[in-house]
Amino acid sequence: MGVGLYLHFPFCQQKCHYCDFNSYAGMEHLLPRYLEAIKQELFMYKVHVSVVDTVYIGGGTPSLLSINDITKLFDSIRRNFYIADWAEITMEVNPGTCTLDKLRVIRMNGVNRLSVGLQSFNNESLQRLGRIHSVEDFIRTYQMAQQAGFTNINVDLIYGLPWQTGEEWQDTLAGVVELNPEHISIYGLTIEEDTPFGCALKAGKIQKMDEDLEAEMYENAVKLLKANGYDHYEISNFAKPGKRCRHNQIYWRNEDYLGIGAGATSYLGRVRYTNVKEIPRYIEKVFGNDYATVEKEALKLEKMIGETIMLNLRLLDGFKMGDLQKRFKTDVDSLYGPTIRVLANQGLLQEEEGLVKLTVHGLLVANQVFQRFV
Template sequence: MNEIALYVHIPFCIKKCFYCDFNSFRFDISLFHRYRSALMKEIELYSNKNYIIESIYIGGGTPSIFPAEDIEEIINALSSSGEVKDDIEFTIEVNPGTIDREKLERYRALGINRVSIGVQTLRREELTTLGRIHTSEEALCSIQLAKDAGFTNINVDLIYGIPGQTLESWKDTLKRVLDLDITHISIYGLMYEPGTPLYKSLIRGEVSPIPEDTEVEMFNITQDILRDYSFFWYELSNYAREDYECRHNITYWEGKDYLGIGSSSHSLIENTRYSNTPNIEAYIEILSKNKTPRVWIEKLTPLERARELIMLGLRMKRGVSLSNIFNRTGVDVKEIFAKNIEKLISLGLVNYDGDRLTLTEYGRLLGNEVFVEFC
């Protein structure tokens, strides 16, 4: 039986953040209940398949805006859909201001053993710039509530490079979060995604990106602070204490199979990619007819698969073994990309021992310039 990671998308938020370009919608309990019914049908479509579920990740959106009873119905459907590993990693995303201790304790009772909290920043003016609905006090309280509810595997999401952010304000946010003894942290540089309110503000000149040298300094000081708190980086944006790496996300970066449930979800099963419709009404309508909501299917060629495995694997600290890619795809990437690898070595962006390719510290800052060599 094949092991898979299972992702469930709940695309509802109280308010969409100004920087967010994810598939999400404003909170609507009636629409959610219709959507939940459709989710149940999609889960049923894939039940009793030849899968062993090794991780589950409920993301969004903001899954925690709904009562625990609604999440319980989804979890019950997932639990009966196939074989689940005894040591499963089970994550739910939550946002400050949408959880309390009772809800978190209910999550624990349902088998959820990892919580990911969207904090982003602890500075009021930066929260306002991002369009977040919570306060810094609520963010810190959410972390403590998760600990009080019995969670020992807690991730916090943070963003640096916010307009108006300074090196000191970033260090303050990072240290105050780390002082709460979490086990995992995801840190992202702010992106101005076309079509988002923040991007439009940038185009109108209402906000300005922080200077590039300041952003680089933020990145560098982040590495020092995290080492002081016994965190190590294992993927471009992710850091953990020992044995607390996110197993679900590692499935993606290692190019293993995963199944996405919900509108706009993606799957990779046996070298074939699938995408569900992003239109929530279409998703509900299609599943009301007991049909699959998949609207895009792509069978990857061996070379496409090899390219993807290189780019995904390079995101990780341990990098990627080119002989392993050959064993999985039959493609000799050492030969095909020999000149590209030589170029990246000369630029100081990668290390190469004849088989394993890894990013240098400099390469971590310029990851996209590395990845494009394998497109």
């Protein structure tokens, strides 16, 4: 069986005001060296990984890559690994950074799933978020993606914006649902300290959304998306039948994946590796003939099982205790059964014939549930 391959592209045209991802604006001069370093790092892992079942090119804004660089990147991946015929290959795309020609080249290189970052269907909100595009740019990109042959498109949305009303959120959902994408992800805004939003919060210029209103927005989204034929399969993710994201399911099942690029993490053979975050240091390390890893953690069995339970619970199907016992060849029930039963008594988990999953109430306070397993 193969692994999932994640490739990080940490370049952005400008930084969004809420973003604390490992991405940088104004670093384009490092792009050619970075792509060479990626090529080199892929080669280094050739001896550890042979088949990949899923590929995910994320960022950052991978759609800033030129047509030539996209083809070269996929050539490098294929030169080092066998991409299974059935592989799901996803690329993140930002509206306003793609032409029809570029989307055709992405498709021709085998990408069969696009993830488009829209965030809001309201131009004023997009501006306040620091996004580089308008709603109209998004619609154009979406239509061009369909023209280029994509039949599996995800749209990313954010709710809980400090100024957002319930009505605006409903309009965003309605606007996206009308386009009928195969997959929709919705994330509640987290205001991180070292971002313009974090500074504005500290200075009292913006306020966090009221928790009850944010929960109501989430519940309304679940209702609306389900009513429109989307299967709610993960806390934040909704898919049309057969369109669940296979790559992300590798993370939620805590299975093996290889992460390439600045700041990428890998989980291989029960060991977690984290690459150096900064682009110049990443390039320096890889060209010094070294792995870019700066942290390596061999997970102890109990911790690994706890993390697996936590991640599995993100999936609304939950997990079967018997499957975990087989996978880890240990008595998982004696380790975590008591915690599961306490949470079940509190109405946060449901346990039926060995199948454990979040209840509707547990879904709303999932982070509290997860804390009990890590």
